[in-house]
Amino acid sequence: GIPMLTTMGLAAAGAVIVGVLIALTLVPALLGFWPNAVLSRRSRKHGRITEGGANNGGSRWARFVLRRPLPVLLLSVMGLGTLAVPVMDLQLGMPGAEAKPTSTTERRAYDDLAKGFGPGFNGPLTIVVDAKAAANPKTAVTTIEKKIKATDGIVSLSPARFNTAGDTAVFSAVPSTAPTDTKTQDLVKTIRNERPATEASTHAEFEVTGTTALNIDVAHKTQNALIPYLIVVVGLAILLLMVVFRSLLVPIKAAVGFLLSVLAALGSVVAVFQWGWLASLLGVETTGPIMSMMPIFLVGIVFGLAMDYEVFLVARMREAYVHGDSPSQAIQSGFRHSARVVVAAALIMMAVFSGFIGADESMIKMIGFGLATAVMFDAFIVRMAFVPAALALLGKAAWWIPHRLDRILPKVDIEGQALTHQSAIAPAHNDPTTREPARI
Template sequence: MASLLYRLGRMSFRQRRYFVLLWVAVLAACSFAALSAPTAEEDGFSIPGTESQKAFDLLDERFPGDNAEGADARIVFAAPDGQKVTARENRAAVEKVVDTIARGSQVEDASPPFAPNAVSEDATTAFATVTYSVSSDELSEATSAALMDAVEDGRAAGLTVEVGGSVVDGGPELGGVTELIGIAVAALVLFITFRAMVAAGLPLITALIGLGAGVCVIVAAGMSTTTITLALMLGLAVGIDYALFIVSRYRAERAGGHAPEEAAGRAVGTAGSAVVFAGATVVIALAGLSVAGVPMLTDMGLAAAGTVVIAVLVALTLLPALVGFFPQAVLPRAQRRTATAPSTAPSAVPAPAPGKESGPESRKKPGKESGKEPAGSRWARFVVRRPLATLLLSVAGLGAVAVPALDLQLTLPGDEAQPTSTTQRRAYDALAEGFGPGFNGPLTIVVDTRGADDAKAAVAQARTALTATDGVVDVSPATFNEAGDTAIISAVPSTGPSASATKDLVRTIRSEATDLKATSGASMWVTGQTAMNIDVSNKVTAALVPYLTVVVGLAVLLLMLVFRSVLVPLKAALGFLLSVAAAFGVIVAVFQWGWLADLFGVAQTGPVMSMMPIFLIGVVFGLAMDYEVFLVTRIREAHVHGESPTQAVVTGFRHSARVVVAAAVIMIAVFAGFIGMADSMIKMLGLGLAAAVLFDAFVVRMTIVPAALALLGHAAWRLPGWLDRLLPDLDVEGERLTRALATEHPAPAAASSREESVNA
């Protein structure tokens, strides 16, 4: 693979104009396809195989036309303190608001605001439901404006008026001020790392190009806009990081005396090989999200995986092409003035590693700078001198951070998780206060009487059982379909939609269905938004262990291929589990327990988003393997060349620590940028990923890994002979490429002496 990528890197550099034009054409084609694609359908909440989905499908079959996907709005009215909403003036104001909305062009129906069960017992709160003939994303601006104008008229009359429902559910946030700050931090880190404006700018430019192409492909494929958020996060982060590694390796190859084209080929052949492997792990982990069996989760994973694939292709082809236009400008200023291009033919001079930008700079006057040991190697020496204490302290620290994860509770929250500044959250709170917390999450009970001798008697028995069930505060009359063989009953719980007691209630009602079936022959199913949320949480939770097993097993296998070792992959997998556990601990502490909730803008504490753990595991797995590969390959390379295990750790850190730290800081900055967004899932995902990268890069990879390698010694790099023969050699470090180039093109003496000076 390294030889193939070496040739690709040289060709991209040499034919740079054609490659740039190719990517411009690709981006233009993707943009045209996205603009020409029909509007994606509104997200369907489908969870195949669950009881709530089966009941929903039964409703579609038995009540045709009654489950149209039109938008809905619930208008909530609250009277001023000390007044009742049924007072004459307040009543007139409420009716005027509803009448105004009902006259809208896209309105299909509006329920009376003072219908039975639409006014709270204390008469302080009332609501009306408005349904539209089109979905929320098809509502015209005039219809939305008419709704909000009528609401403002009600507020002007002295009422508190709030709106809930799908009509006010905005699309996913695609960016914000904090995300721009994250990009700015990434730019600053790149400039500090490279000390050259062009070298800092190229990773940003290529990442944005890849991200633009990826998002356009998602839109052109007709995927829902909710799939874009994860693609934005990962596409931007890995796009910058992959380009960072290749640019850094190019500069190192130039410092080793190679001509620009040769340096580009070697950079893509070596660092590019690691990029391909790292990208493959991320793609596999994201595609594996389909194991949960939730279509929305599968779509998000595939969309993000596609964006990562594009980021890898951009790094391997467009980046070396752009470097070809600025072969000198990407170098440090001092090296730029003295850098020469001796020959385009490959030379065998081994390059110093990224982060050690030597060459002409190393021939400065003797002084502090020329003899100063890099911070990475100083840190590695500190760790390998005290490996056991460092290892125990790091593991104990991550374990302490992970303790809150033992209390992890999962759910799919609704409007209660919205910020209090939103009208849908205020509508939710008003209904909960006026009608009880369970009013926002009624359960829909579907009774199929085709197997019953007496349909009406069977439904009456079901209503009686529901009324007598603890935790149910209200049961509606049954509504039959035209055929009279299916009935719908609404049951209002005493607790909120995301409460654990509501989950217990759903299980209780489903267990009662067995008794109903035995005595009457009728089947009873529980569905509705609350039940579907509970089923999604249960399904995703059940998939966590199998998914984690697959991911960890894959990590061990892939790292065996890379490092030709058994203990190194096991150590890497255990470190990954520590990072994930600590990240879960942070999420639970902030979003569930409320620690530092105000600092992170968490409007409502409660159970964690049910899809968060499996997202976090998949993404962090890929990123953890990135740092493991880029860091440990250098350590293994030094050990293979004869250095002792502890000295190999120091050498590897001297070559790669600076770049890995820069990559981690960029990742953290990009992910942290999403913390400032209003959507609770995006905020949670941003904080979780930022924390996971922080723990994995700085505690696991930069501390636990060198300590463990120092303790394991030579045993860390042993692989049984039979397994060595069985596993293919991927040559991620490009060792065979280097040997082949050394054989075909003996190193020039001048270049060799220069390299000796560089390494001095």
């Protein structure tokens, strides 16, 4: 229901669709012209692809986690849970000129106006009155003005301006507190709660609008949409991962890990940009509410990256398990082949997002910091510690799926399990001693 988010979501989804189409068409076509371009020099020289060593950094780390899965799991959950605690004090809003550096003219003008006329002068409330149904429109507008001026938290009103017909008026109400102050939010709520009684007595309708009220409404709407958004996104991901991994617990574990990383990143954003912890190190001069769109950005972007990392790691584990490895061997195999991919991808994204932290704009700085920390938590704590520790404790149960659910889900044989089964039974069919006579 927020047009800006709708536009961004459609554009991002369209970009992903184009990327998938390119990966499925243009990339294979280019590899057809240069088939050896993706191979290492050793592979091109020997004419075959050589497997990586069985004792690289990924496999060594996997063995470390497998030896002590419970402590690793508890430490990762406790660490991310501690970082997520500030989320309980999350305050959403749209930072304005007060969040800009003091070197800018906008910030200096904001400070001068606040000193001369009070902090609320920078964010007046606009009151629009529709008095067409009133017997005397001007009297109705005057009554509404007096009612609003008597509200605690309002320091002054501007004279009402009427339209040509004289049945519609607009005036400004200046709060005593700053636009992003929680008391200003309470003031807007109070005026709106008292509106029905005032409208009934005057037979005139009025609305509270303006930039300050608009930002409060956007923050409220975004906060209310966050839980349904999480349920839809995470729920669809669980269903998709069930189809891919043929497991019930692996998708749930992936969703829990994602929520831990996102909440820890959002808690870090609150601690720095709202509470002011280590704010000076990042060049944050003024703390305040967190940008209204920040949770949506964080959940949407980090969720896509987190599921990529999950598939990179766990798909290789699933393949090894399907082809006969034990659960612990499958974990080592997944880390041996995919850990470096996850680390490289995470470092790239962290470098990109960290570049935003150097921006002068507080909102851009906040987005860069939040995304960079979220990727770091998800790749290096959730995927490298939480995931292998949880899978090690679950053992074979991690790859269990109820028979009825397995029958309902569509078959997507990513690991080639059906081919392995066919190759295993093929010798029996080709053995003349066991073959039955052909029947016509």
